[in-house]
Amino acid sequence: xxxxxxxxxxxxxxxxxxxxxxxxxxxxxxxxxxxxxxxxxxxxxxxxxxxxxxxxxxxxxxxxxxxxxxxxxxxxxxxxxxxxxxxxxxxxxxxxxxxxxxxxxxxxxxxxxxxxxxxxxxxxxxxxxxxxxxxxxxxxxxxxxxxxxxxxxxxxxxxxxxxxxxxxxxxxxxxxxxxxxxxxxxxxxxxxxxxxxxxxxxxxxxxxxxxxxxxxxxxxxxxxxxxxxxxxxxxxxxxxxxxxxxxxxxxxxxxxxxxxxxxxxxxxxxxxxxxxxxxxxxxxxxxxxxxxxxxxxxxxx
Amino acid sequence: xxxxxxxxxxxxxxxxxxxxxxxxxxxxxxxxxxxxxxxxxxxxxxxxxxxxxxxxxxxxxxxxxxxxxxxxxxxxxxxxxxxxxxxxxxxxxxxxxxxxxxxxxxxxxxxxxxxxxxxxxxxxxxxxxxxxxxxxxxxxxxxxxxxxxxxxxxxxxxxxxxxxxxxxxxxxxxxxxxxxxxxxxxxxxxxxxxxxxxxxxxxxxxxxxxxxxxxxxxxxxxxxxxxxxxxxxxxxxxxxx
Amino acid sequence: xxxxxxxxxxxxxxxxxxxxxxxxxxxxxxxxxxxxxxxxxxxxxxxxxxxxxxxxxxxxxxxxxxxxxxxxxxxxxxxxxxxxxxxxxxxxxxxxxxxxxxxxxxxxxxxxxxxxxxxxxxxxxxxxxxxxxxxxxxxxxxxxxxxxxxxxxxxxxxxxxxxxxxxxxxxxxxxxxxxxxxxxxxxxxxxxxxxxxxxxxxxxxxxxxxxxxxxxxxxxxxxxxxxxxxxxxxxxxxxxxxxxxxxxxxxxxxxxxxxxxxxxxxxxxxxxxxxxxxxxxxxxxx
Numbered sequence: 001x002x003x004x005x006x007x008x009x010x011x012x013x014x015x016x017x018x019x020x021x022x023x024x025x026x027x028x029x030x031x032x033x034x035x036x037x038x039x040x041x042x043x044x045x046x047x048x049x050x051x052x053x054x055x056x057x058x059x060x061x062x063x064x065x066x067x068x069x070x071x072x073x074x075x076x077x078x079x080x081x082x083x084x085x086x087x088x089x090x091x092x093x094x095x096x097x098x099x100x101x102x103x104x105x106x107x108x109x110x111x112x113x114x115x116x117x118x119x120x121x122x123x124x125x126x127x128x129x130x131x132x133x134x135x136x137x138x139x140x141x142x143x144x145x146x147x148x149x150x151x152x153x154x155x156x157x158x159x160x161x162x163x164x165x166x167x168x169x170x171x172x173x174x175x176x177x178x179x180x181x182x183x184x185x186x187x188x189x190x191x192x193x194x195x196x197x198x199x200x201x202x203x204x205x206x207x208x209x210x211x212x213x214x215x216x217x218x219x220x221x222x223x224x225x226x227x228x229x230x231x232x233x234x235x236x237x238x239x240x241x242x243x244x245x246x247x248x249x250x251x252x253x254x255x256x257x258x259x260x261x262x263x264x265x266x267x268x269x270x271x272x273x274x275x276x277x278x279x280x281x282x283x284x285x286x287x288x289x290x291x292x293x294x295x296x297x298x299x300x301x
Numbered sequence: 302x303x304x305x306x307x308x309x310x311x312x313x314x315x316x317x318x319x320x321x322x323x324x325x326x327x328x329x330x331x332x333x334x335x336x337x338x339x340x341x342x343x344x345x346x347x348x349x350x351x352x353x354x355x356x357x358x359x360x361x362x363x364x365x366x367x368x369x370x371x372x373x374x375x376x377x378x379x380x381x382x383x384x385x386x387x388x389x390x391x392x393x394x395x396x397x398x399x400x401x402x403x404x405x406x407x408x409x410x411x412x413x414x415x416x417x418x419x420x421x422x423x424x425x426x427x428x429x430x431x432x433x434x435x436x437x438x439x440x441x442x443x444x445x446x447x448x449x450x451x452x453x454x455x456x457x458x459x460x461x462x463x464x465x466x467x468x469x470x471x472x473x474x475x476x477x478x479x480x481x482x483x484x485x486x487x488x489x490x491x492x493x494x495x496x497x498x499x500x501x502x503x504x505x506x507x508x509x510x511x512x513x514x515x516x517x518x519x520x521x522x523x524x525x526x527x528x529x530x531x532x533x534x535x536x537x538x539x540x541x542x
Numbered sequence: 543x544x545x546x547x548x549x550x551x552x553x554x555x556x557x558x559x560x561x562x563x564x565x566x567x568x569x570x571x572x573x574x575x576x577x578x579x580x581x582x583x584x585x586x587x588x589x590x591x592x593x594x595x596x597x598x599x600x601x602x603x604x605x606x607x608x609x610x611x612x613x614x615x616x617x618x619x620x621x622x623x624x625x626x627x628x629x630x631x632x633x634x635x636x637x638x639x640x641x642x643x644x645x646x647x648x649x650x651x652x653x654x655x656x657x658x659x660x661x662x663x664x665x666x667x668x669x670x671x672x673x674x675x676x677x678x679x680x681x682x683x684x685x686x687x688x689x690x691x692x693x694x695x696x697x698x699x700x701x702x703x704x705x706x707x708x709x710x711x712x713x714x715x716x717x718x719x720x721x722x723x724x725x726x727x728x729x730x731x732x733x734x735x736x737x738x739x740x741x742x743x744x745x746x747x748x749x750x751x752x753x754x755x756x757x758x759x760x761x762x763x764x765x766x767x768x769x770x771x772x773x774x775x776x777x778x779x780x781x782x783x784x785x786x787x788x789x790x791x792x793x794x795x796x797x798x799x800x801x802x803x804x805x806x807x808x809x810x811x812x813x814x815x816x817x818x819x820x821x822x823x824x825x826x827x828x
Contacts (some may be wrong), residue, residue: 194376198331201332241340242336252639268659500601
């Protein structure tokens with residue numbers, strides 16, 4: 001079919017697309033908001049995403065686990081073989097979640113966070129990315145091609161690999177441990193401070209925001225009201241949140257200065273993070289695999 | 302040890318990454334990241350068609366410096382991606398450059414009055430569009446997990462090249478968001494005491510030069526409205542053509 | 543030689559016209575427990591910041607005069623060196639939590655990690671300090687899950703663990719409930735009894751009267767009175783100049799004016815008031 005006949009009127013398309021977009025966006029936004037509060041709530045409860053278990057994965061050095069994540073991501077994005085991300089997810093990541101004894105939490109995160117994100121991407125790409133020519137079926141005004149479906153499937157899987165490996169990493173690594181190890185290897189102490197401080201402030205900020213939203217609701221804030229009114233209510237929500245958080249900055253800066261934050265001494269660490277030969281071997285193997293994948297891609301392209 | 306602001310600017314300041322960071326900066330950055338995420342979520346709750354997830358980034362960029370802003374942006378995006386929506390992860394370079402450009406504009410004196418802030422916002426939007434386009438194209442083939450991809454999809458149907466389509470979409474969507482972000486950041490800075498701002502590395506970036514009054518604000522809002530109308534006009538033209 | 547030596551210290555914050563401190567002359571001997579009282583805006587916090595080195599290093603501004611602790615002048619050393627000798631704790635316990643650590647034990651070790659103390663010594667210092675301030679049972683808790691009084695004790699401990707020679711405390715009990723106040727004062731008193739040089743800014747004059755060696759009254763950035771608690775806290779000049787005085791003092795002062803208080807010295811604490819009033823009443827014929 002020709003392009004001109006498929007689209008009746010540009011204006012009509014815009015209206016149809018906009019309506020569809022509004023409805024889907026609304027669904028996604030609500031789901032996203034709920035998801036976000038679940039995760040930050042979990043963070044608040046457990047102070048971090050990390051779960052303390054005794055497993056081989058937990059015992060690995062943090063840098064090793066980080067290398068694992070980066071290795072998996074790079075391999076899934078670089079590999080010329082189509083089914084790489086799918087294989088990595090099924091053969092590597094999911095079994096590792098059992099090795100790490102965090103399979104229940106992993107699957108919960110997978111269903112709540114990873115699956116929706118990957119599915120949304122799949123949907124967007126399958127339906128709106130004009131790739132290839134073998135039209136399988138049509139919906140409304142959109143052509144769905146086999147190539148689009150394959151393309152979207154692989155991309156969605158790549159994102160799934162990226163996020164699930166990071167999730168696995170976060171579940172089996174305590175942030176303090178990670179930061180201590182990285183600091184020992186040369187990461188400036190200030191970076192470690194910023195990351196952990198952010199992780200601790202986020203749940204507090206979330207709680208503050210909830211309080212302010214509740215207070216504003218009791219004064220007539222309505223998330224269903226007109227666009228202009230919603231825009232207007234942005235001010236009373238953002239103002240107290242921002243200014244309330246900024247006042248702490250000066251005193252906290254004084255407090256950490258009083259504890260030698262700007263000291264130029266070589267920092268020591270309270271805990272010793274082990275780094276065994278197994279760790280080093282795993283890291284080298286991963287680096288090798290990434291290089292091989294890269295070479296394969298270059299050779300085959 | 303008691304360096305003045307003048308001396309700092311003479312030492313080729315914009316390349317001097319270290320000058321962006323004192324203890325106040327390090328304590329501000331986590332708060333700014335949390336502000337980014339909190340406001341980004343409030344906007345989702347209010348179902349507004351903007352992101353507004355870079356207000357903290359711009360704030361840090363303006364009162365601490367471009368590199369501090371860049372770091373704030375990159376970390377914000379990464380943490381948002383890991384904790385809330387993984388589809389946000391690959392966009393960390395965009396946030397990085399938002400902070401960098403906002404900071405450079407502020408260093409150049411473009412954050413001292415409402416209309417200058419609008420200009421900064423526009424430049425930041427341009428940067429955001431430019432940096433996000435290659436990422437969208439090479440990682441996702443142009444269609445991302447964002448509503449604006451509908452517009453991209455339509456443009457692609459009309460035969461535009463991928464890069465062009467994605468950039469056009471961004472160019473239509475970003476200015477409103479980034480200009481509003483910069484204006485809100487400016488409003489926040491105006492609400493902070495001079496004494497407090499003096500503790501940060503670059504307080505001189507926000508010394509309002511008498512342009513921070515009501516008339517200028519109305520002019521700036523007017524410019525934004527004009528921009529929105531312009532974008533709508535362009536969109537209608539493109540669709541009609 | 544005095545451990546703390548301030549001579550002709552005048553300080554002006556940046557962007558202000560009037561100085562926050564004017565011609566401060568203060569010598570403190572090792573082991574002295576000095577209390578500082580004054581109305582709001584008198585410069586008490588500025589004095590604390592000056593002793594702790596934050597003036598001038600953190601706040602910039604114009605500082606003239608000599609600020610010497612243990613023979614070293616503050617403008618000759620960096621802030622990170624200075625804090626090794628002078629510890630500072632202030633009002634808000636929440637803002638003194640670093641945010642970088644997940645348990646109280648780690649929080650206490652934060653400062654020691656920064657200054658490069660070896661691991662074994664770190665653990666010893668933290669355990670000893672926790673025993674000293676009575677927070678050993680809080681070791682594995684998150685600092686954010688504690689009460690105000692507990693948080694303030696953790697803040698104090700995290701300063702003590704750095705083993706400073708001088709302890710500067712800026713109204714540490716202002717935001718505490720009565721239990722928290724008692725806990726914090728308990729720690730301060732214990733440190734003073736062990737010979738630590740303590741400089742404490744406080745409003746609660748009854749407590750100061752009992753435990754301080756010396757009281758300094760500050761007003762408009764200048765030292766107004768400097769003497770023993772009995773001398774300073776019962777001086778009529780205090781009330782005239784807007785200082786908060788102990789209610790026992792003001793009650794006894796009024797009683798003295800109408801002949802009901804027979805003693806020469808006015809009381810500051812409840813015990814002194816009870817003692818004084820009973821003696822006075824013992825002489826009356828009912």
